[in-house]
Amino acid sequence: MEKWSLMALTVLLALTVRWAVSLGSYSGAGKPPMYGDYEAQRHWQEITYNLPIRQWYFNTSDNNLQYWGLDYPPLTAYHSFVCAYIAKLINPDWVALHTSRGYESQPHKLFMRTTVFVADLLVYIPAVILYCFSLKETSAKKKVSSALCILLYPGLILIDHGHFQYNSVSLGLALWAVLCLSHDWDLLGSVAFCLALNYKQMELYHSLPFFCYLLGKCFKKGLKGKGLVLLAKLAGTVLVSFAACWLPFGTDVEQIMQVLRRLFPIDRGLFEDKVANIWCSLSVLIKIKNVISPRTQLKLSFAVTFLSLLPACIKLTVQPSLRGFKFALVSCALSFFLFSFQVHEKSILLVSVPVCLIINEIPFMATWFLLVSTFSLLPLLLKDELLLPYAATTPAFLAACLASFSILEKTSAEDLQLKAFSLSLKGYVSWFKSFPRIVRGLFLLSLALMGVLSVLSAAVPPPQHLPDLFPLAVAVVSCLHFLLFLVYFNVVILWDSKNRGQKKIS
Amino acid sequence: MRGAVPCRRGAGGARAMAAGGRGWFRALALGVSFLKCLLIPAYYSTDFEVHRNWLAITHNLPLSQWYYEATSEWTLDYPPFFAWFEYVLSHIAKYFDPQMLVVENLNYASRATIFFQRLSVIFTDTLFIYAVHECCRCINGKRAAKDILEKPTFILAVLLLWNFGLLIVDHIHFQYNGFLFGLMLLSVARVCQKRYLEGALLFAVLLHFKHIYIYVAPAYGVYLLRSYCFTANNADGSLKWRSFSFLHVTLLGLIVCLVSALSLGPFLVLGQLPQVISRLFPFKRGLCHAYWAPNFWALYNAMDKALTILGLKCNFLEGTKIPKASMTGGLVQEFQHTVLPSVTPLATLICTFIAILPSVFCLWFKPQGPRGFLQCLVLCALSSFMFGWHVHEKAILLAILPLSLLSIQRAKDAGIYLILATTGHFSLFPLLFTTPELPIKILLMLLFTVYSFSSLKSLFRREKPLLNWLETIYLIQLVPLEIFCEIIFPLTPWKRHFPFVPLLLTSVYCALGITYAWLKLYVSVLTERIPVRQKAE
Incomplete structure (x- = not known):
């Protein structure tokens, strides 16, 4: 069969799965007074449509910031505005000021689901398809199967089309940026990344690799000649795209400061709910939130994050390569997720999407990681009654990876x-021969553990004095996985030397 | 799951191929099962309540009342084996939600009920998956393609497992066709493997699960008689009368009688056989279903309507004399044709019989082994679909699924399959009329259609194109038809006065395609010559 029809089938399958998941429940369905992310997005439509732009981020009598106040950058607000405009055409009740609060109905759900579906179809899916087609040194079949696995990644599908968010827009824009960089269109890439950053501030997780890669590229070209020109151009592009996004808010400084305060709420605490990062896991042993003052927490998390980022970033700046760039995206995002301040469980998607990019290089580890990341979202999905889509898509994804990459043999x-x-360890370790078998065993063990924990948290009521037992267990288990993955990715990055290429030639 | 490409190197290639072979089938089956699970929250039709009611009836009432109980309007109208099947299910159902087993709980649909009923369909589909596996085994893969995606068996597995019609009818609309078709395909596979008795047993059982399969019974009867009861042919392929085997006939008869006795016997003893039969064959229901199945009668009705309108315009007819019943209004009712003669059940029976006859003769006089059997089976199913009384649009699956088996063997059949499957599946669209399911049905349809076209095209790429330009244009025009029916028409003012127009257009347009496919298949079967080589068998 032709490459194109295979790709078309892949996309159709991905779309079918997305829509089938969207038939299910969403975050906060029928749960007054606060509802969930679905209501948040609807509320933003209401706010952006009815209020003048200067009031969007301010607490006024019409805009109670305590009730899902806008806390994403301007592009999200503009997107909400566009959606609200269409909503108004269909049914004005959906976005009526004040009265529409907590509005839920079947047609409205359909409308909201369609907006996510369209955003995904327009931004994320084309980026994935083009990225897979642009992969080098891979057969057509491998490209298609990579696309299939990336598009079937359950985490993103479940959060966007089940839980309800628009992550595919910001992640898709980041993908477009990677795509542009891999074609050496650095300026276009930085525009795309600025857009991603202005859609969701969480894209900051990806900013350091972008920065280091482009900086390294400038260094490589020589800071006195072409490199300086490129650097100036890049700086200019970034400034212009930011200015364009923030134009309506640029009228006075107070506006900008207020938006920034909304975007980075440092008073919210070190972590929220049960997130699979180091702070939450440590708090099983020590109650960090009580021991250390919030200021110190902020500083501590900043310091640890910075330290864990450092090796990968230095390496990338000194030796900028596309491959290193992709791996650095993974490891930096993972560092942020594990160590930084105020992390949501959904932020793991920021790590997962870069992992998807290297699924054809390290299919085994990538699949493993993607499975763990989906597993780490389980408590959230259970709260949203999305157990069924989780239980269907996750094994399906594993089956797809097994069939297209036969990962167990790699x-x-x-x-x-x-x-x-x-090679650098040779002589010290003697068990290297059985390495593949050990790794495979660990993988199966981890799968079994995740399966058992999933079943337990879905079916068994927790003991009364430990109501959070299962969410916490999920968080800790995932966190341990993520720590190991962080070490692994850093090892790959740091030991990735240029002689790889030379060896191939010789 | 498409990208199942096991690339194994080195020695043991054959074993690796076999392992890879299992791998891709498992991936396909698992993939579609997970997709079915995702469809659990989707819309379900009144058939859901029908089956819940049957669960309740069989669970609570003694056998003697199964076919008399009429609390719900959805009375038991499937043969006894299906009732027993519901009885068995009901004993699992009680662990999910005992409330669903109360006969008076009409339209009861708790979350656990939905979950249980949907899962029961998904799990019983295991039989279908197994049957597909057996069918793939008995199709001889002469063309040893290197690429797994171009293996005939792979294509067949996808065409059957991912069949659009089965997916939406069973897993959205809600019915249990999956395991029933599993029984049918399994019996076909057994007959093709020359395990005739098993095949006959399976088919007899199937008939007592759902009697609609009686449509294809002539093909079974004649083929078993010809190939099993007569054990040899003359050199020129004609029948050797002397080779008649009484033993084989007795065995076949025994199987059929035993199965029937097991199924109908208890009711015969209770003296309820007439009641059971009257429930099974409700001839009071009218010529066509609420939505006309795209068959000959749809064309007939449309012609009648057109002639009526024409007659009114030209004053041949008087407006006051015309009955006001519009058939596509949504109710099952008897309908008087205004210009053309009205059709009686007997007339449809005769038409069906005449339509089936040539294919059966062909099977008798031009035996072609399993392929001839399959052709006759498809023709029987299609002919009954074309002329049957009160045919449901879902019955088209009875022709599409067995034709999948033929489509991967010859380019000619592949072309017919593409026309029949595309129009037949398209004609199932009105089954799902709710907005949330609109994208699902379109996406699934595209998925299946794109796959069937591209895979069969690549399988037969050395031969001439599968479809001629006229057929291509016909199929492409389904797209504007769908856009008109689902998007443009609801926005026009006609929607209120002529709500039936989309249904009418769909069924008439699809009827053309299905009639064409039926004629084309008939012509190709009747004009086919017996290859000399086969005479020796």
Whole structure:
């Protein structure tokens, strides 16, 4: 069969799965008074449509910031505005000021689901398809199967089309940026990334690799000649795109400061709910939130994050390469997720999407990571009654990965890109021969553990004195996984030397 | 799941191929099962309540009242084996939600009920998956393609497992066709593997699960008689009368009688057989279903309507004398044709019989082994669909699924399959009329259609194009038709006065395609010559 029809089938399948998931429940369905993210998005439509732009981020009598106040950057607000405009055409009740609060109905759900579906179809899916087509040194089949696995990644589908958010827009824009960078269109790439950043501030997780990669590229070209020109151009592009996004708010400083305060609410605490990062997991042992003052928490998390980022970023700046860039995206986002301040469980998607980008290079580890990341969202999905889509899409994704990459046979050190590392260890470790089997065993063990925990949290009521037992267990188990993955990705990045290419030639 | 490409290197290639073979089938089956699970919250039709009611009836009432109980309007109208099947299910259902087993709880649909009923369809589909596996085994893969995606067995597995019609009829609309078709395909596979007795047993059981399969019974009867009861042919392929085997006939008869006795026997003893039969064959229901199945009668009705309008315009007819019943209004009712003669059940029976006859003769006089059997089976199903009394649009699956088996063997059949499957599946669209399911049905339809076209095209790429220009244009025009029916028409003022127009257009347009496919298949079967080589068998 032709490449194009295979790709069309992949996209159709991905769209079918997305719409089928969207038939299910959403965050906060029928749960007054606060509802959930669905209501938040609807409320933003109401606010942006009815209030003048200068009041969007301010607490006024018409805009109670305590009730899902707008806390995303301007592009999200503009997107809400456009959606609200269409909503108004269909049914004005959906976005009526004040009276529409908590509005829920079947047609409205259909409308909201369609907006996510369209955003996904326009931004994320084309980026994935083009990215897979632009992969080098891969057969047509491999490209299609990569696209299939990336598009079937359950985490993003469940959060966007089940829980209800528009992550595919910001992540899709970031993908477009990666795509542009891989074609050496640096300016276009930085525009796309600025858009992503102005859609969701969480894209900051990805900003350092972008910065370091482009900076490294400028260094490579020589800071006195072409490099300086490129640097100036890039700086100019970034400034212009930011200015364009913030234009309506640029009238006075107070506006900008207020938006920034909304975007970075440092008074919200170190972490929320049960998130699979280091702080939440540590709080099982020590109640960090009580021991250390909030200021110190902020500083501490900042310091640890910075330290964990440092090696990958330095390496990327010194040796900028596309491959290194993708791996750095993963490891930096993971560092942010694990160590930074005020992390949501959904932020794991910011790590997962870069992992999707390297699924054809390290299929085994990527699949493993993507499964763990979906698992880490389980408590949230259970709250939203999305157990069924979770239980259907996750094994389906595993089956797709098994069928398209036969991942279980790719566990040797070479397949895991650990050849250089293992060579430098030779002589010290004697168990290297059975390495593939050990890795495979660990993988199966981890799968079993995740399966058991999923079943337990879905079916067994927790003991009364430990109501949070299962969410916490999920968080801790995922966190341990993520820590190991962080180490793994850093090892791959740091031991990735140029002699890889040279060896191939010789 | 499409990208199942196991690339194994080195020694043991054959074993690796076999392992890979299992792998892709498993991935396909698992994939579609997970998709079915995702469809659990989707819309379901009144058939959901029908089956819930049957669960309640069989669970609570003694056997003697199964076919008399009429609290709900959805009385038990499937043969006894299906009732027993519901009885078995009901004993699992009680662990999910005992309330669903109360006969008076009409339209009861708690979350657990939905979950249980949907899951019961998904799990019983295992039989279908197994049957597909067996069918793939008995199709001889002469063309050893290197690429797994171009293997005939792979294509067949996708065409059957991911069949659009089955997916939406069973897993959205709600019915249990999956395991019933599983029984049918399994019996077909057994007959093709020359395990005739097993095939006959399975088919007899199937008939007592759902009697609609009686449509294809002539093909079974004649083929078993020809190939099993007569054990040899003459050199020129004609029948050797002397080879008649009494043993084989007795065995076949025994199987059929035993199965029937098991199913109908208790009711015969209770003296309820007439009641059971009257429930099974409700001839009071009218020529066509609320939505006309795209068959000959749809064309006939449309012609009648057109002639009526024409007659009124030209004053041949008087407006006051015309009955006001519009058939597509949504109710099952008897309908008087105004210009053309009205059709009686007997007339449809005769038409069906005449339509089936040539294919059966063909099977008798031009035996072609399993392929001839399959052709006759498809023709029987299609002919009954074309002329039957009160045919449901879902019955088209009875022709599409067995034709999948033929489509991967010859380019000619592949072309017919593409026309029949596309129009037949399209004609199922009105089953799902709720807005949330609109994208699902379009996406699934596209998924299946794109796959069937591209895979069959690549399978037969060395031969001439599968479809000629006229057929291509016909199929492409389904797209504007769908856009008109689902999007443009609801926005026009006609929607209020002529709500039936989309249904009428769909069924008439699809009827053309299905009639064409039926004629084309008939012509190709009747004009086919027996290859000399086969005479030896």
